[in-house]
Amino acid sequence: MAGIRENMRENNDFIPFLTLREAVRNGDWKGVKDFLEQRPDAVTAKIEGFGRTPLQVAILAGHMHIVKKLVERMSEEELKTVDDNGFTALAEATCGGNYQMAKCILKKNKSLVRIANINGELPVVLAIVTGHIELARYLYSLTPIEDFKPENSISGAALCTQAIHMGALGKSIQSASTSSPRYETRLSITDQVRNPERDDQVKHFGITGIKQLYEMKAVHAQSRELLQLMCRVVTSTSDDQQRDQACVYTSIYRSIYDGNVEFFLDMVQTNPELVWITEKANGRNILSYAIECRQSTIFNIICGLHEKNELASEMDFGGNTVLHLAGKLPDSTVLSRIPGAALKMQRELQWFKKVESIAQPKIKEHMNTQFFKPWQYFVKEHKNMMKDGERWMKDTATSCTVVGTLIATIMFAAVFTVPGGNNQTTGFPIFSEEKLFILFIVSDSLSLFSSSTSVLMFLGILTSRYAEDDFLKSLPTKMIIGLSTLLFSITTMMIAFSAAVLIILQKSWMVIPVIWLASVPVTLFVLMQFPLLVEMSVSTYGSIFDDKKKPLQFTSRSI
Structure with a gap:
C-alpha cells in the first residue's frame, strides 16, 4: 500500500x-x-x-x-x-x-x-x-579533455571502450599530458583527416574499396595503440575497485564472449595477475567462461598458461567444474554458426572430450548443486540436440539410400544391355574393341560398386544405436564415406552414359549437347552436398584445438 x-x-x-x-x-x-x-x-x-x-x-x-x-x-x-x-x-x-x-x-x-x-x-x-x-x-x-581524466570521471575509459566496440575510432590517437602518474589517452574521434588530392584520385579511378580498406587498417592500428596504452594504465594500479570502476574486468569477459583475441591477449600478457579474476554473477574464471562461450582460440591461449591446472580445478558458485560448463548447452548464437544438428552435437562432444583431457580425474565424478555429474549434465542439456541430430542423420541417410539403390539397379542392368548389342555368332559385344566401350564398362562397374558401398554405409547409419559418443566419430565417418561414394557413383554413371551415347551416335551433332546435359546432375549434386561433405570432413578429422601450443610468455611494459 x-x-x-x-x-x-x-x-x-x-x-x-x-x-x-x-x-x-x-x-x-x-x-x-x-x-x-x-x-x-x-x-x-x-x-x-x-x-x-x-x-x-x-x-x-x-x-x-x-x-x-x-x-x-x-x-x-x-x-x-x-x-x-x-x-x-x-x-x-x-x-x-x-x-x-x-x-x-x-x-x-x-x-x-x-x-x-x-x-x-x-x-x-x-x-x-x-x-x-x-x-x-x-x-x-x-x-574539455580534462573531463576524460580518470580522477574526474569514468567517461574516458567508457568512451575508449565503446569507440573500439563500435568501430568509431578517428584518424589519430594521442597520449595526453604525462604530468599525472597515470596515462590518459585522448581519443580523437572528431579528427577526420582527409587528403583532398588522394580522395580526388580515388574517385577518379573508382577504387573506393581501396580507400575503405585503408581506413579500416588505420582504425585497427589505432585500436591496437589505444589498447596498449590502456594496458599500461591497468598495470599501474592494483586497486580492484578502480579496475572495476574502469570496467577492466567487464571488458575482459566481454572480449572472451566476443572472441576478441587481441584484446584478451594484450591484457593478460601485460597484467599476469588478471588470469585470476572471476565473474561476479556466477563466479567463473576466464577458463570456465571461455569454455562456456565456446571460444576455442582463447581457450587455447589459456591452456598455454602455466596456471592452467589451477584454473581448471576451480568451481563456480553453482558448484560447476570446467567439465560441467563443457556439458552446458551454449548460447544459440554460438551453435548457429555450425550447420546441421549432427555437426552441432559432434562439436559439443569435441569440446567435452577436450576439456576432459585437461581436467583432473576427480572432476569427472564431482556433482554440482543440482546433483549432476559432468557427463550426466551433458546428456541432460543435449537431450533435444541429440534427437534432432538423430532425425537429421536418418532423414539424410534414407534419401541417399534411395538414390544409391536406384543407381546400383541401373548400373547392374546396363552391363547386360551394352550399347550396340552383341555379336550373334560369338556373343561378345560388337564394340568390345573400342576404347569408348572399355570406358563404358569401367565407369559402369565403378558406379555399381561405389553406389553399393554408399547404400551399405547409409544402412549402417539407419541401424546405428545413436548413443552420444556415436556422433563423435562413428556416424560422421559413415556419412562422409556414404556421401563420397554416392557422389563418385553419380559421376561415373554420367561418364558411362556419355560413353554409351558416343558409341551409338559416333559423330552426330547431338553428342556435345547430350554430354553437356549429362554434367548437370553431377554439378547440382556437388553444389548441394559437397559443402556439407567438406564441413563434415573438416569437423571430424580437423581440430579447433591447438595441442602443440607453447606456453604463453608474459611481457612487462614500463610505465
Whole structure:
C-alpha cells in the first residue's frame, strides 16, 4: 500500500501541469506559451514521470519547433535542470540521436556537455553507447579533455571502450599530458583527416574499396595503440575497485564472449595477475567462461598458461567444474554458426572430450548443486540436440539410400544391355574393341560398386544405436564415406552414359549437347552436398584445438 500511496503522491505532483504536458506532447506552442506566461517557473518543472521537464518532453515527442521556442525562453542555468536520472535536456536529445536538437541546446549553453548523469556518463558517452557516431564526434569536439581524466570521471575509459566496440575510432590517437602518474589517452574521434588530392584520385579511378580498406587498417592500428596504452594504465594500479570502476574486468569477459583475441591477449600478457579474476554473477574464471562461450582460440591461449591446472580445478558458485560448463548447452548464437544438428552435437562432444583431457580425474565424478555429474549434465542439456541430430542423420541417410539403390539397379542392368548389342555368332559385344566401350564398362562397374558401398554405409547409419559418443566419430565417418561414394557413383554413371551415347551416335551433332546435359546432375549434386561433405570432413578429422601450443610468455611494459 505504501508504494501505491507514493505513486499517487507523485501523480498528484503532475496535476497542476497536465495542461502544459498535453500542449507540449501535441506540439501546441500557443498552449505552451499561454501556460508559461501564467506560470513562468513551470519551464523547469517536473511535469512527467522520471521528473522530465517540458523541454525533455518536447524532445521525446520530436517537436523541434517547441524545443527551439523553449530554449529561447530558458536561461543557461535553467538548461542545466536534470530529471530523476540526472539527464539534462541535452542528454535526452543525445540518447534519441537528435543532432539538430542537441545543436540547438548547445548553442545556448555549451557547458551542458560536461554534466554527467547519475551513472557518471557524459553526453558524448551516451551518444556513442546508443550508436549515434556523428553526434558523438560533435559532442567530443566540445568536451574539455580534462573531463576524460580518470580522477574526474569514468567517461574516458567508457568512451575508449565503446569507440573500439563500435568501430568509431578517428584518424589519430594521442597520449595526453604525462604530468599525472597515470596515462590518459585522448581519443580523437572528431579528427577526420582527409587528403583532398588522394580522395580526388580515388574517385577518379573508382577504387573506393581501396580507400575503405585503408581506413579500416588505420582504425585497427589505432585500436591496437589505444589498447596498449590502456594496458599500461591497468598495470599501474592494483586497486580492484578502480579496475572495476574502469570496467577492466567487464571488458575482459566481454572480449572472451566476443572472441576478441587481441584484446584478451594484450591484457593478460601485460597484467599476469588478471588470469585470476572471476565473474561476479556466477563466479567463473576466464577458463570456465571461455569454455562456456565456446571460444576455442582463447581457450587455447589459456591452456598455454602455466596456471592452467589451477584454473581448471576451480568451481563456480553453482558448484560447476570446467567439465560441467563443457556439458552446458551454449548460447544459440554460438551453435548457429555450425550447420546441421549432427555437426552441432559432434562439436559439443569435441569440446567435452577436450576439456576432459585437461581436467583432473576427480572432476569427472564431482556433482554440482543440482546433483549432476559432468557427463550426466551433458546428456541432460543435449537431450533435444541429440534427437534432432538423430532425425537429421536418418532423414539424410534414407534419401541417399534411395538414390544409391536406384543407381546400383541401373548400373547392374546396363552391363547386360551394352550399347550396340552383341555379336550373334560369338556373343561378345560388337564394340568390345573400342576404347569408348572399355570406358563404358569401367565407369559402369565403378558406379555399381561405389553406389553399393554408399547404400551399405547409409544402412549402417539407419541401424546405428545413436548413443552420444556415436556422433563423435562413428556416424560422421559413415556419412562422409556414404556421401563420397554416392557422389563418385553419380559421376561415373554420367561418364558411362556419355560413353554409351558416343558409341551409338559416333559423330552426330547431338553428342556435345547430350554430354553437356549429362554434367548437370553431377554439378547440382556437388553444389548441394559437397559443402556439407567438406564441413563434415573438416569437423571430424580437423581440430579447433591447438595441442602443440607453447606456453604463453608474459611481457612487462614500463610505465
